[in-house]
Amino acid sequence: MLKARTGILLGEHKREMAIRTLGMRARRMGAESVGAYLSVLAQSPDSDEWHDFVNAFTINHTAFFREQHHFEILKKFVRTRSKPISIWCAAASTGEEPYSLAMTLCEALPAAQGQCRVWATDIDTHAIARARKGVYTLERVKDIPEVLLKKYFLRGTAAKAGLVRVKPILRDMIDFEPLNLLDSRWPVDGKFDAIFCRNTMIYFDRDTQSVLLDRFAPLLKKDGLLFAGHSENFTYLTKRFKLQGQTVYTAVG
Structure with missing residues (x-):
């Protein structure tokens, strides 16, 4: 079931x-x-x-800037792209990944707020609700560089001590929605410069993985990127993508 x-x-x-x-x-x-x-x-x-x-x-194992090299690749990539920039985070969990994407965009582009959008989806409705709030313990944000923590988070005081909240500059860049990747139709408006679907496909069988990859491909703009998890390999599943390196793929055709 x-x-x-x-x-x-x-x-x-x-x-x-x-x-x-x-x-x-x-x-x-x-x-x-x-x-x-x-x-x-x-x-x-x-x-x-x-x-x-x-x-x-559902398993909500996530962290800020998990697999750091992907964010360095994204930072360089978006500087070369025509604006506006659109990114789909297809397994947003409790928000750490989409907020990491938003921080990366802000650091890469001086006018990111007006030029970039992140569509963050997840099948877990409870996780999406937590992500929208953007509130985390200090333990959860310990891997964020201090300069970024001060720039993009507000520290709680009194009853909220030990917590931080994401500043509006980030939250306003992200649209959080529940979404089942197996839905026959996705509410997608336009194409994306990049799709992050990391550490999610490992929970699907090969046939389902192939179907999803074939659906992702036409949603990417020319030379757009698909980011996969460190333990995921799509090379032998589809001809719609080719490996660019470090679990990053480009659409073919």
Whole structure:
């Protein structure tokens, strides 16, 4: 049911986790058993419970400036591009990646606020809600250089001590939306200079990966870039992209 809805494929090693997760959801729904809970889902494809079901299985492992070399590549890349710049962060999680993108754009271009947009999507509705708030603990932002932390974050005081909030200069550049990559239609308006879809495809089978890559390709502008995760290799999955280096791809044709 999870794979059909989202493309996420749980391996056999996730069996115990799945049992615990389904048991928790069943109890919260007041279902007498996991089987009864799954029957309710199967019979109610538009139920709000589907959001919580999917959210319970998503993995929000992320960090600011994760895989730093990608942001250095992006900084150089956008300086060569015609404006405006548009970037899709297709697995935004709790916001660390899209805010890192926005900081990179601001540091690369003096007028980034008026010239750049980041579309940040994720299937996890709870994660997107947290990302919109842009509030993080000091532990979460420890890898951000101090100069950028002072420039783009506000430190909390009193009851908010130990927290930071993203400044409007970044938040205003990003549009956060929930999105299932398996949806038959994506609400895309125009093309992108770059698509970040990192450490997400590893949760899909090869057929699903190929389909998504074929859908990404026509959404990139000429010579646009697709950024993948460090453990992802698309070279043998599609002819629509060629490896440029360091898990960065360009569309072919």
